[in-house]
């Protein structure tokens with residue numbers, strides 16, 4: 001089956017997570033992604049947090065499926081020459097080195113554009129070009145702090161908190177993928193490549209959009225009625241941390257279910273959607289609340305929303321999180337069990353949809369990974385194993401016109 005990105009050749013000069021997540025997505029959709037790695041060591045994640053000695057770590061395998069691996073020392077003149085050949089026949093180069101590293105290697109945007117004016121050059125950096133922090137190296141949690149996520153996550157009486165979701169890394173990679181696809185469409189019209197740049201700070205902030213909304217509301221009216229601080233607590237002049245409150249107009253909270261005393265994930269998320277108040281009362285066996293003026297409107301409920309949550313918890317006390325959701329779904333109440341990684345890994349629906357996939361690997365046996373979260377009617381992205389270090393070096397070099405002897409010589413010079 002042909003895939004939409006078949007024929008698009010991508011030089012994947014990325015490492016760790018932000019860049020690899022982007023190029024992996026493009027590889028699933030058919031692009032020929034050639035990961036360029038330093039001979040002998042490769043992407044640092046091959047060795048990070050290994051669970052099997054001598055086999056690539058899951059951190060690497062789960063972010064580099066469907067790619068080829070070419071080892072190349074791009075600081076050596078012979079390595080630069082190979083890279084230049086590859087650049088001349090590629091459509092996209094993606095990189096997420098520290099600030100200035102590509103320039104220091106001799107591959108500035110101007111030089112790349114000169115070598116191949118049709119090529120799209122896509123970069124991830126911690127901060128955008130020209131930002132007063134644009135010289136900083138950045139990892140996930142740093143970006144979550146710089147992009148507004150940490151100051152607005154967690155509980156009001158605790159410190160700023162990091163989300164487990166990779167808002168700084170994979171999220172930035174997804175933004176970059178959108179930028180690359182847009183630039184490819186643009187190139188169809190203009191025939192020209194361009195530079196696509198995404199910063200981790202900007203990508204986190206893009207996902208914290210509603211918190212910037214709240215900052216402006218707070219400055220105008222002095223309070224935020226959907227936060228737990230309202231109406232009994234105090235507001236300062238910055239958006240506070242709201243614990244597990246719902247982010248929009250629908251109050252919600254994480255509520256204890258049967259077994260919470262021993263199972264730290266025996267919880268559901270319960271949303272009190274305004275227009276679902278009547279079914280909520282029916283589901284909870286509280287029909288008297290439907291017309292009670294103290295409960296009837298969202299405004300009336302807010303001052304004692306935590307008492308309402310307590311009543312719901314009393315109703316949940318003899319129901320597991322799954323039993324509770326099975327009852328509440330019949331009343332059309334937005335809710336879900338708090339699922340653990342173990343439950344997700346074994347979820348039959350996620351296996352059937354290809355969101356959780358088991359991938360055979362030459363050295364590991366097989367590993368679980370998250371497949372494409374994007375589903376298409378005319379294409380099923382297949383996930384294939386991540387490459388071993390340098391697995392495709394000979395194949396890629398031969399494709400560039402290097403003879404067996406040339407390849408031998410490059411190896412002798414430790415350029416590949």
Ligand code: CAO
Pocket residue numbers: 015016017018019036037038039072073074075096097098099100101102104105124125126136137138139140169
């Ligand atoms: N051959 C020869 N040299 C190579 C090479 C190759 N194939 N691939 C990389 N290198 C060199 C680079 O040229 C660079 O050398 P110099 O610093 O001497 O110019 C060096 O390896 C890589 O530097 P780096 O700054 O990218 O690596 P680091 O481990 O010090 O920093 C990170 C890692 C992630 C903090 C940094 O790359 C960064 O800030 N990237 C941008 C933001 C980003 O994507 N962060 C998310 C990472 S996911 O959590």
